[in-house]
Amino acid sequence: MELGVLGGVQVRSAAGSVDLGHARRRTVLAVLLVEPNEPQPVDRLVERVWGDRAPHRAHTALYGYVHRLRRALAGGGGTRIVRAGGGYQLDVDEAAVDLHRFRDLVRRARAADDERAFALLDEALGLWRGEALSGVDSPWLDRVRRTLHLERAEAELHRNDVGLRSGRHHALLAPIWAQAEARPLDERLAGQLMLVLYHCGRQADALEHYRRVCRALADELGVVPGPQLREVHHRILTGAPPRAAEARR
Template sequence: MLFRLLGELDVRAGDRVVEIRRPRLQGLLTALLTDLNKVVPADVLAERVWGERLPAHPRNALYSYVSRLRTALGEALITQRSGGYLLTADPGSVDLHVFRQLLGEAGQTAGDDEKAALLTRALGLWHGEPFGSLDTPWFVNQRTALASRRLGAQLDLADLRLRGKRPGELVPELTALAESHPLDERVRGQLVLALHRAGRQGDALREYDRIRRLLAEELGADPGAALRQVHEQVLRGDPRPRPRAGGELPQRRGQAQRVAG
């Protein structure tokens, strides 16, 4: 079977779509798949699935839902263990775990081309918001953490592509990311670099001025050292501004959660 969690839940058995429509069943399956091949205590599962809206008898309700999942998936996948439940499957059959594995491999790879290929494969697994519309606190937190890892992968890939021959092709993508993350200095800095390396120095300087004013208005702060360095290199007209040691434009702590307005 194949399981897709990086978007609306999608379960396939060969060419057949396995229909799991009830939100609680989707939540239970997703919670078990997230901790694949590990025993998840019943109380933990109940909190993940129902949040603060626990049924009167959580363990009984959980047992009933597990029975329905077993019917849909097959008896062998979900087993009851002391105090909890275990879903057994190949991690390669769950896009969430493949995504994490590819990011790990990319972080250990030195070559730009190989790293870019791994990041591209990882990002290609996404087909929407993780976990669909599941909205208990646990799913909200998991979704936020995954979105952060996705953004990090997108920016790591952008760093690699900015060193390539066609940096201007990144401008539309980075413009969209900057609109979604208006206070993220790494995103904005990459956009400045893409504009500059595409021969659009005036636009690059205007973009820098835009983020400088936004940081002052929203955070009462000046651009960080990395972003200021990029600005200086644009002013000097360097065609290939040199990256800082350890990364081009680190994200300032906490500012990804802030948005303009």
Template sequence: MPSVEPLTAELLGPPRALLGGTEVDLGAARRRAVFSVLALRANQPVSPDELITAVWGDRPPGNAEASVYTYVSGLRKLLEPNRSARSASELLVSTGSGYSLRLDPEATDVARFEAHRQRAASLAPGAALKELDEALALWRGEALSGVPGPFAQAQRARLAELRLVTSERRAELALESGRHAEAVADLTALAAEHPLREGLRALLMTALHGAGRHAEALEVFRDTRRLLVERLGIEPGAELLAVYQRLLQGMVAPAAPLRAAIPVRRPPAPPSVVGRQHEVEVLARAVADLSTGRGGSVWLEGEPGIGKSALLAVLLDEAGRRGHQVAWG
């Protein structure tokens, strides 16, 4: 009997089966779905019931079991075209509880993707970056593209998240290696695809800042905050705020140019304010907002002698105690 040609399966894109490096036509969508399940669960038994649920979900047609048998038979002929009708399959074997696709450990691009990721986790930044580049180069589009069924849908979501996490880690390594301009290009595209993913936006801000594009880095924060408020009704999380604060602290202008531009003197000492508890609380909240990256303006208005300057002194004292730069002119 002729020897079986080595089989590889590519699933990080439209599913492909290659015999000895030559692609074979997997056929109709549901046969590709059965192949995808067997390839992702290579060397494990998969029962007919599992295949039916994977392809059709909770409402399979009455002939689902017969269809699975037909798809498996078709795949056997496709993957071992020289096998005689009387000999058992060596690639897609029958087990006591179903079917199993026999593949080498790294015969699928999904397995190779995972292997690159695992190796990168224990390497120095330069070598890890190379491993992640090789992992991401395996992708040919959306995983399991065009494959129907709940199994494929769940795997697409899982693999897409892994791809995104890998891209984020690759960007972190690029930043650690000082490759800020390169990281900006990759992160800009990723952030556009995932505008509400704060970790990506934080990395993009860091990359822009490292590339000397400070104003753009701050604009990313403002844009992200606007999107979060408009779409989700939430404020940025602690990680994004921390990056924003670090960038602000790194870009505060030195005191000398400020004094040269306008007359500046020390703020007055805060007096004892009586009967203005509500106003004091409003001002304290404004300073607290500033500490979390939400700046704004406060308008103090009233008759002469009513105590506006005293309230302002309280505000400036609170801002100074929280570590903000204060100017009084």
């Protein structure tokens, strides 16, 4: 059985997708998936599922959702929801949950050489299916969602650095371009795009992107680029081959 939150909340068994029911039931499962194999007291679950909008009989509603989720997860090997610590706990192999597999791959990439790190980060980022926790909503899950997207962005930046050092310039151009469009004020990412454009023989485009970033930083934040990005610009402007590490901030 495979469980996921890096996109919509989903469960897949050997027979296919498992019907989890309506959004609030999927919200309960999402909360348990973020911190599996740990007891979640009922009051904590209620707060994480509903925030300050819990219904009058929230404990009863939660019991009903858990009961139906248990039935949905039946036959999933060791994956089950059990009573624990005055509440509930999701027992699951964390390797079966995309979020925890993503974090493990990113952690392993930090200690690997560039060739292995690039493959690990590629695999980690390939687990994402869209916006994390899409289709479920609560104040706590909103905070988790923001954290997860920051983790994804950092993994992308790490992968870009590794790929630039490894000379994968043409393969990196499209993904880095898309990332830069999504995060136009990220100076580290801007430097990476300028480097990959330069190494793909597009010096003029690299310099034009720098001008766009300067305008965006001035208009949105009232600041100028930091010293690292200015140095990347200077070296591209003068035709001195910049190093990948100089895109970092």
